[in-house]
Amino acid sequence: MLDPRPLDEHGWTARVQIEQVLVGSVQPGQSLEIGWEELARSRPPRFSAGGRALIALGPLPQSSLWRGRFPAGGALAVAGSGEAFLREPDTATVSALEAWARLSASEREANAGVSALATLWATAAPSVAEGALARIAEIPGLDGKVYGDAAATVAAGLVSPGRPLPLREAMVKLAGDRRLGALQPALEGLTRRGDPLEAPALDALAKIAGAMPADRARSLLARPEAALRVVGVRWARGPLVESLSSMVTGDPSPEVRATAVVMLLDERGMTAFDAAAQGLFDPDPAVRAATAKRIGELGAPAVPGLVRLVETRGMPAAAAPIAALVFAGSEGYDAVRTIAAGHEDPRVRDAARMALGKLGPAK
Numbered sequence: 001m002l003d004p005r006p007l008d009e010h011g012w013t014a015r016v017q018i019e020q021v022l023v024g025s026v027q028p029g030q031s032l033e034i035g036w037e038e039l040a041r042s043r044p045p046r047f048s049a050g051g052r053a054l055i056a057l058g059p060l061p062q063s064s065l066w067r068g069r070f071p072a073g074g075a076l077a078v079a080g081s082g083e084a085f086l087r088e089p090d091t092a093t094v095s096a097l098e099a100w101a102r103l104s105a106s107e108r109e110a111n112a113g114v115s116a117l118a119t120l121w122a123t124a125a126p127s128v129a130e131g132a133l134a135r136i137a138e139i140p141g142l143d144g145k146v147y148g149d150a151a152a153t154v155a156a157g158l159v160s161p162g163r164p165l166p167l168r169e170a171m172v173k174l175a176g177d178r179r180l181g182a183l184q185p186a187l188e189g190l191t192r193r194g195d196p197l198e199a200p201a202l203d204a205l206a207k208i209a210g211a212m213p214a215d216r217a218r219s220l221l222a223r224p225e226a227a228l229r230v231v232g233v234r235w236a237r238g239p240l241v242e243s244l245s246s247m248v249t250g251d252p253s254p255e256v257r258a259t260a261v262v263m264l265l266d267e268r269g270m271t272a273f274d275a276a277a278q279g280l281f282d283p284d285p286a287v288r289a290a291t292a293k294r295i296g297e298l299g300a301p302a303v304p305g306l307v308r309l310v311e312t313r314g315m316p317a318a319a320a321p322i323a324a325l326v327f328a329g330s331e332g333y334d335a336v337r338t339i340a341a342g343h344e345d346p347r348v349r350d351a352a353r354m355a356l357g358k359l360g361p362a363k
Contacts, residue, residue, distance in 0.1 A: 002031075004047045007069045010037045014047055016055070020094070023101040024057075033075040035060060036082040046085065054094060056084035086125060093124040100132075109139055115150040121171065122157030126164050133170055142178045155186035158197070169200050176204025184208060199227035206235045214240060226253035233259045241267045245275040254284035261291045270301050277309065280320035288320040296327020303331045310339060315347040322348075322355050 004014035018030045026032065034057060038045055047053060056079040060066045066077075078085055086093065100108070100116040107113055120132035139145065146154070154175075158168055172190070175183045187208075190201035202220070206212035212235035220232025221243060229247075233256060236244060247260040261279040264272040279291030295302050306328065309321040322339065325332035333356075340352035 002049065004045055004049060006038075007035070010039055011065075011069045012036055012038055012045055012047075013069070013075065016053075019052070022054075022094070022098040032057070033070075034078060035066070035070060035075050036078040038082075046082070046087075052088055054086045054089040054097070056080065086128060090125060093120075093128055096120045096124050097128065111145045111147060111150055114139060114142070114145045115148070115153060118150045118153040118157070121167065122153050122160065122163065126167060129163075129167055130170075133167065133174065137174055137178070143180055146180045146182045151182040151186075154183060158183075158186050158190060165196055169197060172197055172200040172204050176200075176207035179208045181208055199225070199231050202228070203231045203234065206231075211235070211237070214238065221247075226251075226256055229253065229256045230259050233263055236263060237267070245272070248275055249278050249282075254282070254287050257282060257284070258287045258290040261287070262294050265294050265298065270298060273298070273302060273305050277305065277321075280309065280324065281313070281317050289323070292320050292324040293327055296324040296332060299329050300331040303328050303335055306332070307335050307339075310343075310348065314345055315351060318348050319351050322351050326355050 002015040004012060006012050013033060013035045016032050016034055018026055018028050021028060057076040058079040060070060060075055060077045096119045100120060103113055103116060114136060117132045117136045121129045154171060157163055158171060175187060184205065187201045187205050190197040217232045217235045217240055220228045223229055233244060244260040244264045248257055251257050257279060261276045264276045276295060279287050282288050303325065306321045306325050310318045322336060325336045336352050336355055340349055340356055343349045
């Protein structure tokens with residue numbers, strides 16, 4: 001990278017000496033002029049003299065601003081609005097990117113593309129690996145394209161201690177969300193007690209299978225780790241659902257309590273109203289919000305019970321039932337309007353008015 005310098009308040013330019021070309025018509029040894037923008041004045045320019053960078057280049061924008069910056073033309077812009085670059089790239093990242101870049105458009109959508117992207121996810125610099133994972137997630141029919149080398153590469157990456165845990169966890173989630181059956185053996189290997197990916201792996205396996213064995217779910221409900229109890233609650237079915245009522249109020253984890261509310265209502269509907277409604281008075285605001293939304297989604301059948309809670313609880317406890325009424329469709333909205341107009345407690349009337357978006361003192 002040669003002589004990076006500003007052109008105006010935000011525009012910058014530099015000469016680059018091409019060392020290696022992954023794809024494109026330029027040749028190693030060429031010198032090119034590039035342009036980009038630095039919008040944040042508080043940080044140093046993204047390129048420095050003498051530095052090495054892997055850069056994706058494209059044509060300059062056609063706006064008059066850019067034509068003024070490069071009146072003679074001939075320059076290229078850093079792609080991705082100036083973000084498509086990697087400073088001091090390592091050999092593994094460059095090699096994996098080159099393998100991907102040289103695939104045809106059709107190959108990129110097939111097993112070969114998944115395999116190349118899996119290699120990027122498993123070996124490249126974290127910022128590039130994140131992009132590779134996002135690209136994998138966009139491939140249609142992914143479950144039929146993860147096999148052979150692609151599956152083996154992902155399996156190896158999932159157990160690699162050198163890969164960042166968030167990258168590995170994101171791949172586990174993708175495996176479950178897209179039901180990637182070829183990864184089941186690798187996921188089972190992550191379910192050892194104490195593995196940092198035990199909870200997401202168990203959840204992914206249940207998504208792939210469409211269910212979790214009752215004995216496994218039961219054991220998870222008793223685990224000390226909140227993340228594992230959440231998974232157990234999420235996959236509780238049949239008689240296990242009855243145990244969720246006590247978890248709505250008794251579990252120490254807000255996430256477990258909120259998940260228990262949702263699952264109770266998903267599995268039992270209005271018959272679980274009284275147990276689930278306890279979440280409306282939870283000390284944690286996130287649990288109250290999740291409960292209000294899910295109970296409100298029951299619609300008109302939930303309205304009488306929610307109105308009764310508003311009448312009997314008063315403020316500040318009435319705020320969450322009022323919020324649930326707003327989610328309950330036209331009947332719930334009408335109930336909130338009635339509360340706003342005529343409740344005997346002015347604080348409750350104010351809360352109802354706020355829920356309706358009508359700020360100001362109650363009459």
